[in-house]
Amino acid sequence: MLDSITLLCAVGEIGEESVLDTIRVLHLLNDQPHQRHTSRKIWRIVLIAAIIAVLLTACAVGYSIHQRRQQELRAAHEVEAKHVDAWVDYEVPGFAAAVPTEPTLTLLSTYNDGVFCWAFVNVSPVEDEEAVTSVDQEVLENGWVHWLSYHFMLGGDESLYSAYPVWNGKGEYGPEDLISNELVNSDGRLIPRVTREAQHREVKKQCYDPASKTMTFKCAILLEWVDPDKPITLELSLWDHWQRSEKHAVNDYDIQTQDELRRSFGMVTFNIPAPQFCTIRFNNPPVFANDERGKTGSILGADISATQIVWHLTHEEWEDESFEVSLSWINCIDSVLQGATLNFADGTSLPCGGSVAAPTVNSEIEVVSYHTMDGVGPTVIDVHELASVTVAGKTYPLPSIIDSQN
Amino acid sequence: MxxxxxxxxxxxxxxxxxxxxxxxxxxxxxxxxxxxxxxxxxxxxxxxxxxxxxxxxxxxxxxxxxxxxxxxxxxxxxxxxxxxxNARKRGGGEMPLALDELEECISSPVDPAHEVEQKELESAVDAFVRGLSDTERRMFIARYWFLIPVAEISERMGCSQSKTKTTLYRTRNKLRTYLQEEGLC
Incomplete structure (x- = not known):
């Protein structure tokens, strides 16, 4: 008898090299999702080019690192091009040639994508060795294992978010991407990353500027975990951790640990910006045919936020979950949504097709598509600037309630 | 160390x-x-x-x-x-979800005529996984070896959840076809 548990057990016997490859590529030992990069090479090139251009411009007119970062972030997220009014830039210090001597936390920008509130902050001064991220989290110094961690605290909560930029032991800098993190309860227990509780305080290292000794972090706050009407407080501090084991006799070790606050960068407080959201519901849903099945389906509507669109569809055979029927409808819906676009008032448009994620058990099928710039990177749009949506060969004007017969 | x-x-x-x-x-x-x-x-x-x-x-x-x-x-x-x-399909976590998903790979969950030797099945699954593309293989192992939630796999692989779900769904379909061809289900 073959059942799913037997099959799951058989999967456990997959060759070691395949499992090891997955551990390595997905950074499973780091307990930290790796930053999007595998399919984003083109996006990175575009982003780097944009940042270089902005940097050159900024340097030419003498902007401060905070103003430069704000411009880079706006360029990277196409805030200007899309006129995103959910994006908020905060007042920051202007041109300052000297490296700051006092620990400083500067709030740069925030935006609300409907699911997360994102906050960008600058931290300074951060020495080169403090800014390094690496897969190796520790370094041996005079018999002590030493590592650093940045601790974030949100809203006065006692839970901590820890991030570890460290030396890699070879004097080399690691990749500037996601830094490892863990969430610790007030009683010292680790909260597994698989829980939603652990996911709502994502903090990503954006970039480091050695000249001004400033590091930029991107913080994500899951909206459902906070009161959107109350200000958010973000605190940040840098800690040294030391540990060593001393052997007294056979099998007798004394483990010594020591944690020291290196410096606190202070706190910033901000209000969560209002989200952008648009709902489309067709009064007479556009109908499409599945020639292979000789049946029809319809597009019920879509929910559009600043970062994604969720299409809602249904079809005559939604109750049939058999392999052949499901696959046929997946291919059909993929085809129907191919070429769908969001059209802005200024004449530009954005692809928004997406693919069916899985067969549904309800009558509605949801297809999620994240907004991207030519399909190569994430972008944020101003929902208020949308003029129409094109799907299945027809263009429907917004606002939200649309009669497809028009 | x-x-x-x-x-x-x-x-x-x-x-x-x-x-x-x-x-x-x-x-x-x-x-x-x-x-x-x-x-x-x-x-x-x-x-x-x-x-x-x-x-x-x-x-x-x-x-x-x-x-x-x-x-x-x-x-x-x-x-x-x-x-x-846990009784089957009860309790939380990724296990019941993963088992549900793998159910799709099995044509008849209770068919004594298809008594499968575990070793034969393990070899077939290993061979199947080796034949997948890098992305398919990593997603499959992440989901069904490590039972990592789809959202986290997507984040770790730098792609949308939609893509991960679609890839996993199609890989399961391939596995089902493969197991049928091998006479294992």
């Missing part, structure tokens, strides 16, 4: 072997167990069982790569614990 040094500690029967293993692989094994059991205490016990099992198996064994060696043990302990503790 390098894996070989940790293994040396086991072979020397040093208590420090456990603390160093826990230090390097504790969180990794806990996550594997938690993804299956969806319970912190169960996960913790699976990890402790893993250290005990590793202690008993070294020597004689000398694993060159501890991550897969320990992950394999933890996964089996967690699956056993899940079987004991």
């Amino acid at each position: 390098e894996d070989s040094a940790i293994v040396d500690l086991y072979w020397q029967r040093s208590d420090r072997a456990i603390s160093e293993t826990d230090r390097k692989y504790g969180r990794y094994c806990h996550t594997i167990a938690y993804n299956i059991c969806a319970d912190n205490e169960d996960a913790e016990e699976c990890v402790n069982d893993t250290w005990f099992s590793a202690w008993n198996s070294m020597p004689d064994k000398r694993p060159s790569i501890l991550s897969t060696f320990l992950g394999y043990i933890t996964r089996n302990f967690a699956i056993d614990r899940f079987k004991l503790k």
